[in-house]
Amino acid sequence: MTDVDVLVVGGGPTGLTLACELARRGVTFRVIDRSPEFHHQSRGKGIQPRSLEVFDDLGVVQDFLDAGASEMPARIHMDRRFIAELHLLAGARSRPDVPYPTLVLLPQWRTEQILRARLAELGGHVERGLRLTGLKQSDSQVVAQLATGEVIHASYLVGCDGGGSAVREAAGITFPGLVSETEHYLLGDVEVDGLPRDGSYVWYAADESSVGLALLPGTSAWQFGLTVRPGEEGAGQEPSLELFQRLFAQRTGRTDVRLHNATWLSRFSYKVRLADRYRAGRVFIAGDAAHVHPIAGGLGMNTGIQDAYNLGWKLALAVRGQAPHSLLDTYERERRPVAESVLKTSGAGMTALFSTKPLMTFLRDWIILPLMRNPAVTRAIVSKTSQLSVNYRDSELSVGDKGKVRPGDRAPDSPCRHPVTGERSRLFDLFRGPHFTLLQFDAVVPGLAECLDRLHGNDIRVYQLESGPPSRRYGAGRGTLVLVRPDGYVAVRTRSGDAVVDYLKTILVA
Incomplete structure (x- = not known):
């Protein structure tokens, strides 16, 4: 006897999308998250067009369009010299076949807030402060052990609990890939005095350093991002507002810009990892628990949202006894190749934007950036990352x-x-x-x-x-x-x- 049909571990965008899918199909579920409080961090800050179509189906796309922004010029500097203003998101118009043609920018906490509100309308909620400590499974159920001592019996369990997934580890799913030991990023949400609030900014330097400030629509904050290598100031140091301010001034030469009122300060390594499988019996993983991406285009979060969208209807049919359990095998066969492709795309994007090797510098400064000033080229780039071209042509379901x-x-x-x-x-x-x-x-x-x-x-x-x-x-x-x-x-x-x-x-x- 099970307590619920599906236990969802992780209350971020992936887990919330999955929960909404299950709720509107009448599947019994619980969503648990180890954090005691809802976070207020920008993290993944862009919703791609295909994810907007998912949210259209869930009935909340207008909330995202109202909360976010799609007009955000990026002002690019090299060695403190302004070289280009790019309008990657400008000029895109809806078409009969593509009603949402471009990325919508908004902080991740707002994305989660909108999805939690929709989940509440559907009769669900996220249970906070519940940490998974172990699991066992049989042919008929999964038994999840929580740190509180509670035991939950579910027909299926889905780990949407991020790159350090406790579900993935407990299920024995390996997570191979690249974790850079030589470079990491400082990231945080700060308020900024001294810059116009009508765009975002990036500064590159010949020593391979970079720093960026991205405006967060609907808030008074900016997302601050900075690369750090071994031996540089900031390497091995705990993030602090004072460190962010000092490194910003050193790399940009802008002593007239003041960072203040930090609400989130973090650091993370450059990681490219992909789980060897997405399923272990009655346990599944999705989102960052299955794939970890560089920070280009918010592709990791968006890929996770679409993982959940793919898995949700299949789980619902399986738990209701309306589909053979083999249908669930198509989740991995359809979604893992997508993540593999996205990892290559986001990795290449990071290389093109951040590398200062002579060849990449030449390509970026003399070919890539001049081309990106052309609206037709920027529309093509946005279309490539929109995930509208993702297909399952090789699937047995097609x-x-x-x-x-x-x-x-x-x-x-x-x-x-x-x-x-x-x-x-x-x-x-x-x-x-x-x-x-x-x-x-x-x-x-x-x-x-x-x-x-x-x-x-x-x-x-x-x-x-x-x-x-x-x-x-x-x-x-x-x-x-x-x-x-x-x-x-x-x-x-x-x-x-x-x-x-x-x-x-x-x-x-x-």
């Missing part, structure tokens, strides 16, 4: 015909007429919720909707779309059927109603 939008691709948005009400709508409005969605383009397969309703009820919704923007966006001719997964990826593209029925029989128990 079957059927190829086309403009292939099985395994993100299902794009499009304006449409609502098939039931006739009002103006969007495909994302049809997708929103915990169900599969079948789009029938221009023609109805007789009896298919009734068959699917009889077999699967509310787990699938069937819509007929007339010729128009959606069919052009999907490259769908008359009679094309597109089945969209609950997490917004194309599962099946076909012209056969039997193919859809047979596919769902492998995923959903009638």
Whole structure:
């Protein structure tokens, strides 16, 4: 007998996203976090477009758009000399297929605050000050031991508890990768006098040092970041406001800028690590517990959010007995390659921005930065890190015909007429919720909707779309059927109603 269906360990963005997913599917769960209080730290400060689409599905995207900012020029200096102002986030406009085209900047504590509020609306909450000390598992359950002496029995356990994951260690999952012993970063949240509050700043130097100040929208604070190597001042020292101020003045030459009112001071090493597996029996890991990234583009946090989005619907079907447990194996097979790719992308981004080796210096100063002044180039860079191109084309869950939008691709948005009400709508409005969605383009397969309703009820919704923007966006001719997964990826593209029925029989128990 279990206490809950799922125990989520870790109440950060990954754990909260997963909890919201489980809550709206009627799965019983608990979310525990070892910290006694909610933090107020900036940490990962950017929400990528694909994560905004996740939050659209969860019903909170407008909260993120209202709280954050997408217009933030970056003023780049080299050896104390101003060399460029980059507008990476400017000029991007929503498109019919991409309603959220650019990164939204806001501190991580605000992201978590919004997700906690949504979780509360769904009937859940985070239990603070509860630390996992051990776990055991059998064929039917996981038994989690807490430092308080409490024992929790769950059908499944998911570790969303960060890079130092107690869940990962207790489950015996290894975490290979690179941890730099020669360089680390000082990071913190401070208020700043002496700089206009209309952009962010980076200073590079020929000795390979760097320092940056990034404005945190919706607050009076800035995120301060600085690289430190062995032998330099700051190496081995505990972070302090006085140290931050002294190093800032030394590296920028700006003695007129004052840092004050620090609310968070931290240090961390350059790490690139990827778990050898994401599952050990009934225990899963997600987010930083599974992959640790350099601090480029907030890609680590965003990848974790999408880990949770991928795992949530699969766990819900498994615990309700509506799907074979083998469905849960597709979580690792789909998400681990994504993290592997993101690690390469973020590592390359750090090298391009921070390295002062002669070749990289030449490329950055004479090719990369001049190109980045071109709005078309900056839009391309933002698009590359948006995670909208992430796909599961090689997954066993992606079957059927190829086309403009292939099985395994993100299902794009499009304006449409609502098939039931006739009002103006969007495909994302049809997708929103915990169900599969079948789009029938221009023609109805007789009896298919009734068959699917009889077999699967509310787990699938069937819509007929007339010729128009959606069919052009999907490259769908008359009679094309597109089945969209609950997490917004194309599962099946076909012209056969039997193919859809047979596919769902492998995923959903009638």
